[in-house]
Amino acid sequence: MNKQKTPAGNDPIIDVRRICKTYPGPVIALDDFSITVDRGEVLVVIGPSGSGKSTFLRCLNGLEEVDSGEIIIDGIPLDEDEKKRLQIRREVGMVFQSFNLFPHLTVRKNIDLAQRLVRKKSRIEALEFSLHLLDQVGLADMADRYPHQLSGGQQQRVAIARALAMMPAVMLFDEATSALDPEMIGEVLDVMRGLARRGMTMVVVTHEMGFAREVSDRIAFMEEGRLVEEGCGEVFFSHPERLRTKEFLRQIL
Amino acid sequence: MSTADRCAWRLEIGPALLVYMKKRRPGFARYVDVAKFILVLAACGYLIFRGSEQLGYNWHWQSIPGYLFTVHEGHLQIGPITAGLLITLEITFFSLLLSALVGFAVALLRLSGSFVGRLLAMIYLETIRNTPLLVQIFFLYFVMAPILDIGRFATAVLALSFFEGAYASEIIRSGIVAVPVGQWEASHALGLNRFDTYRAVIIPQAIRRILPPLTSQAVSLLKDSALVSTIAVYDLTMEGRTIIAETFLTFEVWFTVAAIYLVLALVMSFAADQAKSYFQTA
Numbered sequence: 001m002n003k004q005k006t007p008a009g010n011d012p013i014i015d016v017r018r019i020c021k022t023y024p025g026p027v028i029a030l031d032d033f034s035i036t037v038d039r040g041e042v043l044v045v046i047g048p049s050g051s052g053k054s055t056f057l058r059c060l061n062g063l064e065e066v067d068s069g070e071i072i073i074d075g076i077p078l079d080e081d082e083k084k085r086l087q088i089r090r091e092v093g094m095v096f097q098s099f100n101l102f103p104h105l106t107v108r109k110n111i112d113l114a115q116r117l118v119r120k121k122s123r124i125e126a127l128e129f130s131l132h133l134l135d136q137v138g139l140a141d142m143a144d145r146y147p148h149q150l151s152g153g154q155q156q157r158v159a160i161a162r163a164l165a166m167m168p169a170v171m172l173f174d175e176a177t178s179a180l181d182p183e184m185i186g187e188v189l190d191v192m193r194g195l196a197r198r199g200m201t202m203v204v205v206t207h208e209m210g211f212a213r214e215v216s217d218r219i220a221f222m223e224e225g226r227l228v229e230e231g232c233g234e235v236f237f238s239h240p241e242r243l244r245t246k247e248f249l250r251q252i253l
Numbered sequence: 254m255s256t257a258d259r260c261a262w263r264l265e266i267g268p269a270l271l272v273y274m275k276k277r278r279p280g281f282a283r284y285v286d287v288a289k290f291i292l293v294l295a296a297c298g299y300l301i302f303r304g305s306e307q308l309g310y311n312w313h314w315q316s317i318p319g320y321l322f323t324v325h326e327g328h329l330q331i332g333p334i335t336a337g338l339l340i341t342l343e344i345t346f347f348s349l350l351l352s353a354l355v356g357f358a359v360a361l362l363r364l365s366g367s368f369v370g371r372l373l374a375m376i377y378l379e380t381i382r383n384t385p386l387l388v389q390i391f392f393l394y395f396v397m398a399p400i401l402d403i404g405r406f407a408t409a410v411l412a413l414s415f416f417e418g419a420y421a422s423e424i425i426r427s428g429i430v431a432v433p434v435g436q437w438e439a440s441h442a443l444g445l446n447r448f449d450t451y452r453a454v455i456i457p458q459a460i461r462r463i464l465p466p467l468t469s470q471a472v473s474l475l476k477d478s479a480l481v482s483t484i485a486v487y488d489l490t491m492e493g494r495t496i497i498a499e500t501f502l503t504f505e506v507w508f509t510v511a512a513i514y515l516v517l518a519l520v521m522s523f524a525a526d527q528a529k530s531y532f533q534t535a
Contacts, residue, residue: 063438089444100439104457113453114443159439166443 012036013170013201014060019069021055021225029055030066031225037170042202044212047222048248053205056222057172060203061092074169090118093163097175099155101147107134107158108143111165118166126165133161137191153184157191164195171195173204209253213237221245310504317505320496334506337492338513344409344488345475351414352474353467356421361451363426374422381419387480389416394484409481409488417474421467428463429455461532468525472518479514489513 014037021030029052037043045053058064059071062078062085071078073088102110111130115121121129134140137157139150147155156176163171173192177185189211196202196215206212212219213233220230221240229242237253240246305312320332331339362374381389390412398408432455440450482491493510497503 061442063441086444086446089442092442094439094442096435096439096442098435100433100435102436102439102454102458114445117449117453118444162439162443 011039013039013074014203015070015072016056016060017070017072019056019059019066019071021052021059021064021066028225030059033069033222033225033227035220035227035230037201037203039169040199040201041217042196042200042204042215043218043220044204044206044216045220045222046206046209046212046248047228051222052225053222054174055225057094057174057203057205060170060172061089061094063094090166091169092172093166093168093170094172095156095159095163095174095176097178099147099152099159099179101155101159101162103147106144106146107139107150110147110158111162114162115165129165130161133164134158136164136194137161138187151184152180153187156180156184156188160188160191160195170201170203173202173206175205175207177206177208207252209237221248223248305504312505313502314505316500316502317509320506320509333492333496334489334509334513337487337489340406340487341475341478341489342517344406344413344478344481344486345471347410348413348417348474348478349471351410352417352421352470355414355418356423356425356467359418359422360425360429363422364429378419378422381416386412386416386477387483390480390484405484405486408484409478409486413474413478413481416477417470420470420473424466424470425459425463428459431462432458464532465525465529468521468528472521472525475517475521476514 014035016033016035019030019033020028022028031052033052033056035043035056045056047053055064059066060073060078074091076084076088076091078085078088101107102113105113108127108130111133112123112126115126115129116123119126131140131143134143137160139154139157139161142150142154142158147158150158160171160176176192177188180188185208189208192202192204192211193215204212204216216233218230218232219236221228221236221242221244223244229236229240229245231240236245237249240249320334322332322335323330359374359377362370363378365371390409393412394405394408398404403411436454436458437450440454445453478488479490482488482494485491487495489510493506497506500506
């Protein structure tokens with residue numbers, strides 16, 4: 001499958017308008033933050049810790065509520081309405097830093113669960129799709145294991161398969177490789193790379209700059225809850241415009 | 254034994270053996286421990302025996318089996334103590350089920366987003382935990398039972414369920430709270446609604462933390478059920494009191510009743526321990 005790309009701004013699947021979020025403290029996590037993501041686009045969000053990257057991601061599927069501003073996913077506004085929220089969560093898959101697999105279920109049942117309960121698929125349908133997804137992430141022979149019997153990299157790949165089982169329009173990755181041993185990062189990035197190649201819309205918060213440069217269509221640099229700079233991969237890394245971006249890139253590269 | 258041998262024994266081998274027995278073998282210390290315990294127990298038994306003799310108490314252990322079972326025309330018939338035991342078991346069983354239900358409902362209410370719900374749960378918990386069970390039983394029996402038109406047995410079950418339900422709810426709540434927040438987030442992110450999240454993700458994980466302490470709570474329930482004898486429910490304790498009132502077999506009957514409670518509680522505690530190790534390894 002080829003990427004079906006449209007010029008920026010034409011077909012935004014994620015439309016975030018001037019959102020603010022303050023945690024008790026008060027800590028300002030998001031400060032008048034706006035961004036759009038197009039269908040099929042891979043947006044990588046980078047920035048120092050505490051810059052609001054994860055908060056931004058968690059706002060996109062309503063795990064955190066914004067104080068003000070608007071979030072529209074695939075034409076559906078994310079607001080207090082519980083139905084719309086569930087509808088959006090069905091369209092948005094999320095992968096966590098700490099995997100968050102269900103420890104009491106086998107790998108296959110982890111992936112079956114939402115298909116059965118949310119998509120109301122039959123057992124056979126769910127089973128077939130789960131096995132297909134496991135095959136896709138290279139874990140077809142692990143279907144009947146429990147999460148604690150897998151390595152970190154394998155667990156994270158199961159978590160990706162679990163999110164994909166909902167056939168989401170957008171996938172969010174919240175530092176998906178940060179909790180992994182170095183030798184396991186590659187296998188997870190490979191799966192993510194494959195997804196990007198197949199045209200999945202992705203918003204990725206990561207510290208893997210090599211991956212960001214290679215896979216991203218656009219990179220956003222955040223600091224103190226604000227969007228400092230955004231740009232296309234190569235240009236962004238070689239010729240950042242803002243001084244702050246330059247400093248940050250110099251520190252981490 | 255020569256003098257040298259004796260000296261060697263006294264100065265070297267003897268102490269060394271003692272040190273060996275004490276330090277290398279914890280089993281030895283245990284034997285001493287048990288021996289001391291048996292000694293104290295024997296002393297107590299002797300004192301009771303002497304005391305009862307001075308009281309002029311006539312022991313009639315031989316009539317006790319008749320209160321447990323009688324054989325009537327070739328058929329085994331249960332005596333009043335056994336009948337009381339069955340009532341106690343029945344009350345405990347129904348109260349256990351109901352208190353688990355109450356506990357679960359109150360735990361969910363306390364964890365709910367509703368302010369009124371949390372307030373109600375708190376009022377219930379504080380009221381139950383800060384008034385004596387006996388007063389609660391009397392309140393239900395003398396105030397609520399006539400209003401609701403319920404019998405003694407139902408009143409007893411209700412009183413015990415509400416009492417133990419308060420403690421059960423704390424156990425259930427802490428079990429639910431102990432499930433990592435990431436499990437909630439993963440469920441939400443997958444689009445599961447609140448009910449499915451509880452049913453398929455949270456409760457199955459909380460249950461292994463909840464069940465062992467809940468089984469221990471069942472032992473308390475069994476023991477507390479003795480209090481329902483005060484509202485003339487013919488449980489094990491009440492049957493004991495009745496027999497004593499008729500026969501003055503005070504010592505024998507209370508020994509028997511206590512022994513029955515002890516055995517029941519020990520069996521349930523054993524089950525609780527088994528549950529604990531099962532859920533810890535599972």
